[in-house]
Amino acid sequence: MAQADDHSTDHYGKAVSSNEEPHPGDIIRDDAAMITPEPLVGRDESTPLEEDEPEGTIPPAALWAMKDRRHIQWHLIPHGERHDRVREVFGSGDASVYAIDDGKHHAMVAHLVGSSPSGATYVVLGRVERAVLTTLTASTNDVFATAKELALIGVVQEESIKSSNVFDVERYEAPDEIPESYLPGAPFEKFSGDLEITIA
Numbered sequence: 001m002a003q004a005d006d007h008s009t010d011h012y013g014k015a016v017s018s019n020e021e022p023h024p025g026d027i028i029r030d031d032a033a034m035i036t037p038e039p040l041v042g043r044d045e046s047t048p049l050e051e052d053e054p055e056g057t058i059p060p061a062a063l064w065a066m067k068d069r070r071h072i073q074w075h076l077i078p079h080g081e082r083h084d085r086v087r088e089v090f091g092s093g094d095a096s097v098y099a100i101d102d103g104k105h106h107a108m109v110a111h112l113v114g115s116s117p118s119g120a121t122y123v124v125l126g127r128v129e130r131a132v133l134t135t136l137t138a139s140t141n142d143v144f145a146t147a148k149e150l151a152l153i154g155v156v157q158e159e160s161i162k163s164s165n166v167f168d169v170e171r172y173e174a175p176d177e178i179p180e181s182y183l184p185g186a187p188f189e190k191f192s193g194d195l196e197i198t199i200a
Helices: 060-069 130-135
Strands: 015-017 027-029 087-090 097-101 106-115 120-129 148-158 163-172
Touching: 060 097, 060 106, 060 120, 060 148, 060 163, 106 130, 120 130
Parallel strands: 015 027
Antiparallel strands: 087 097, 097 106, 106 120, 120 148, 148 163
16 A cells, blocks of 8 residues: 655645645756746745744844755755854844854844835845945945945735745845835834835
8 A cells, every 4th residue: 555645744845747736845846847846835934943942032023034045055054064053133122133144154134124014024235245244333314325235025914824025025135225214213114005125
């Protein structure tokens, strides 16, 4: 008798044909397709959040946006090669800026912008050299002044399955393109609707 298909032990799911019922993490395989399939069904935990977060320092939307956009994913680095983790909050209230590590020399920084009635939380973020974090003790106003890969990110949390949908809303070529109402110090906004996605 064939063994039951047990997906519970499969960390990253299995390849299943398009006529089978997919489980969390499965890759839907189409043998007629000429491209490599990608996972179409989410796991019960988001891959960017594989590492433990014992500190509970950073709000989920900011944390998930930064983890999704950073270059170096901690859980993929061999234990002997891991750099120092960063989980820090600078400023307070509407001036709060959050930071996590992105390799040995860089960090991701984020600021919560606002939320919409649909449940999306918007986060402006960028990638900075770690040295920038030492300047944030006095003020968070210029946190994005030297940042690269600036973007406004939307995050919709799915609490019941500890997962999220992280998506680009807008990208900025330079810090002065970020609206002042999105920068640290501006009040957290309750938008009347979802923000328009400007990225094609």
